[in-house]
Amino acid sequence: MDKNKTNPQNLTTQVVQAADCIFERLRSEISRIGSGGRSNSHIFFIFGASGDLAKKKIYPALWWLYRDGFLPEHIRIIGYARSQLTIEKIFENAKKFMKVQEDEHEIFEKFVSINSYINGSYDNKEDFEKLNNEANKLSKQESAHRLFYLALPPSVYESVTELISLHCRPKSPGWLRLIVEKPFGKDLESSNKLSTHLSKFFTEEEIYRIDHYLGKEMVQNIIVLRFANQILSRVWNRDSIAAVIIIFKEDIGTQGRGGYFDEFGIIRDVIQNHLMQILSIVAMEKPNSTKGEDIRDEKVKVLRSVLPIKPEDVVIGQYVGDKDSKDPERQQGYLDDKGVPKDSTTPTYAQVILSINNERWAGVPFILRAGKALNEKKAEIRIQFRDSPGGMFEEDASQQDSNHKLARDELVIRVQPNEAIYLKVNTKRPGDMGFSIEETELDLTYGQRYEGVKLPDAYERLILDVFMGSKINFVRSDELQEAWRIVDPILAEIEKKNIPMIRYKFGSFGIREAFDAAAKHGYIFRGTYVWKNERSATIANEEQTKAENKK
Ligand SMILES: NC(=O)C1=CN([C@@H]2O[C@H](COP(=O)(O)OP(=O)(O)OC[C@H]3O[C@@H](n4cnc5c(N)ncnc54)[C@H](OP(=O)(O)O)[C@@H]3O)[C@@H](O)[C@H]2O)C=CC1
Numbered sequence: 001m002d003k004n005k006t007n008p009q010n011l012t013t014q015v016v017q018a019a020d021c022i023f024e025r026l027r028s029e030i031s032r033i034g035s036g037g038r039s040n041s042h043i044f045f046i047f048g049a050s051g052d053l054a055k056k057k058i059y060p061a062l063w064w065l066y067r068d069g070f071l072p073e074h075i076r077i078i079g080y081a082r083s084q085l086t087i088e089k090i091f092e093n094a095k096k097f098m099k100v101q102e103d104e105h106e107i108f109e110k111f112v113s114i115n116s117y118i119n120g121s122y123d124n125k126e127d128f129e130k131l132n133n134e135a136n137k138l139s140k141q142e143s144a145h146r147l148f149y150l151a152l153p154p155s156v157y158e159s160v161t162e163l164i165s166l167h168c169r170p171k172s173p174g175w176l177r178l179i180v181e182k183p184f185g186k187d188l189e190s191s192n193k194l195s196t197h198l199s200k201f202f203t204e205e206e207i208y209r210i211d212h213y214l215g216k217e218m219v220q221n222i223i224v225l226r227f228a229n230q231i232l233s234r235v236w237n238r239d240s241i242a243a244v245i246i247i248f249k250e251d252i253g254t255q256g257r258g259g260y261f262d263e264f265g266i267i268r269d270v271i272q273n274h275l276m277q278i279l280s281i282v283a284m285e286k287p288n289s290t291k292g293e294d295i296r297d298e299k300v301k302v303l304r305s306v307l308p309i310k311p312e313d314v315v316i317g318q319y320v321g322d323k324d325s326k327d328p329e330r331q332q333g334y335l336d337d338k339g340v341p342k343d344s345t346t347p348t349y350a351q352v353i354l355s356i357n358n359e360r361w362a363g364v365p366f367i368l369r370a371g372k373a374l375n376e377k378k379a380e381i382r383i384q385f386r387d388s389p390g391g392m393f394e395e396d397a398s399q400q401d402s403n404h405k406l407a408r409d410e411l412v413i414r415v416q417p418n419e420a421i422y423l424k425v426n427t428k429r430p431g432d433m434g435f436s437i438e439e440t441e442l443d444l445t446y447g448q449r450y451e452g453v454k455l456p457d458a459y460e461r462l463i464l465d466v467f468m469g470s471k472i473n474f475v476r477s478d479e480l481q482e483a484w485r486i487v488d489p490i491l492a493e494i495e496k497k498n499i500p501m502i503r504y505k506f507g508s509f510g511i512r513e514a515f516d517a518a519a520k521h522g523y524i525f526r527g528t529y530v531w532k533n534e535r536s537a538t539i540a541n542e543e544q545t546k547a548e549n550k551k
């Protein structure tokens with residue numbers, strides 16, 4: 001037997017070497033792009049450079065790409081916002097998210113030196129002309145390729161994009177790429193309006209709609225897992241799979257972002273985009289190739305087969321403070337957030353159960369569940385397989401009853417934290433003299449298996465994709481339309497208050513009604529959680545809930 005294959009130490013070394021080799025190829029591709037053609041400079045503009053996303057994600061991602069040699073040689077980064085700031089101040093705010101190591105100070109200083117900040121408004125043509133002049137001066141080349149990242153609230157997208165197109169386009173042969181952050185509208189109508197507006201000023205080729213979940217390692221891995229493994233592709237259908245559940249949980253509340261959140265709610269914030277994107281990759285047919293268009297064609301095709309959601313298949317909730325908690329943040333309910341109106345009925349938790357009407361998936365529930373202010377931060381996909389037929393084991397004796405004793409096989413793809421893929425299977429209890437069965441896992445936890453391998457941050461990957469001109473991990477306008485078509489009717493029902501709002505305590509495991517609904521559709525929860533303790537949490541404000549539902 002090949003020792004290299006079995007020794008985890010060697011395996012890790014091999015993986016690290018393979019990763020280094022891939023990175024080397026990428027770096028040379030980047031430098032080829034950077035030096036090829038007549039236009040070899042790049043300018044990366046961050047609109048909303050004073051904001052939260054810029055500070056936490058964009059500046060850090062650009063720094064890591066620069067440090068690791070992935071940015072083109074001749075590049076300038078220009079932050080733009082209304083605030084009177086300096087680049088020093090911007091870095092002061094962003095530095096704690098950039099994780100600069102002791103031995104990286106020299107290269108970090110070089111990174112700082114390619115950055116600058118310009119302040120100006122979002123709707124004044126003179127400011128954009130000034131920005132354009134500054135950019136030309138900094139890059140010393142009017143045809144430098146230009147990338148514009150819109151880290152802004154959607155209220156200013158229209159004016160900013162128009163002014164960019166009219167006043168900040170590079171001279172030929174420089175190209176322009178526009179990175180648009182979610183939310184892409186609030187519903188199908190406003191999303192279409194935004195798309196129509198963008199299409200007046202940019203080609204579809206130039207637009208990169210970012211959904212950062214598409215940059216996460218395990219989300220990208222779904223395609224490989226599904227289509228590079230016969231053992232999985234053969235069973236990836238209604239004959240073998242009983243239910244699919246895609247879960248997003250956060251252990252924080254809105255943390256002062258309530259003003260933004262209240263306008264959108266958890267369905268628009270997480271389900272319509274991140275979870276729907278995951279669903280489309282889990283459920284799509286095999287694409288013809290790994291080309292962006294082939295993959296996106298299949299994603300949109302499966303979304304078109306999603307049937308209208310029935311209101312009875314929706315559970316929504318809003319968190320209330322946990323007055324018994326010692327943590328002051330957990331004592332605050334959603335309505336205590338300063339930006340949130342006291343009578344807000346915006347959901348912070350939602351579960352929707354979807355049906356896909358095609359040959360592969362008819363009858364299999366796809367359960368999308370997302371919640372803020374829960375007991376943990378976690379995102380995962382659980383593919384639950386059907387019961388083994390036959391019932392030959394003692395544990396199987398009560399097959400008639402829905403509470404089966406023999407656990408179902410379940411494939412879990414843990415997106416975060418601690419990326420992992422594990423398959424829950426039944427095994428003979430080790431050492432047992434008879435046939436007693438216990439549930440165990442075939443476990444591929446990345447932190448153990450691929451020790452030392454760096455998994456890039458989602459924004460790092462996606463920004464690099466934009467430099468490379470790769471659209472695999474960006475959302476096409478027809479995908480977006482389908483996602484809105486699916487959630488729009490439910491949003492309307494919620495608006496009309498036709499779906500009861502359930503209060504849950506900050507730190508809860510979830511909402512019991514959601515788990516019951518999932519069980520009714522055939523997803524069998526085999527965890528160890530005992531609802532008895534939680535019941536008091538989900539009905540903490542039962543009286544208030546009842547009163548509101550009566551209104
Ligand atoms: N923060 C996050 O974690 C995530 C954010 N996003 C999306 O990214 C975009 C930016 O998010 P984020 O950085 O959190 O947003 P911010 O609220 O921090 O806004 C970014 C910048 O926009 C300007 N701004 C804020 N409000 C207004 C307004 N009403 N009118 C005009 N300008 C305004 C401010 O700059 P100034 O006043 O200096 O001009 C601010 O610094 C949003 O579309 C958001 O949905 C997506 C995923 C995650």
Ligand SMILES: O=C1O[C@H](COP(=O)(O)O)[C@@H](O)[C@H](O)[C@H]1O
Nearest residue numbers: 182212250269270274379416458
């Ligand atoms: O897009 C969003 O995502 C974040 C969660 O991102 P993650 O990468 O930390 O899982 C969420 O907090 C935010 O509300 C939402 O807008």
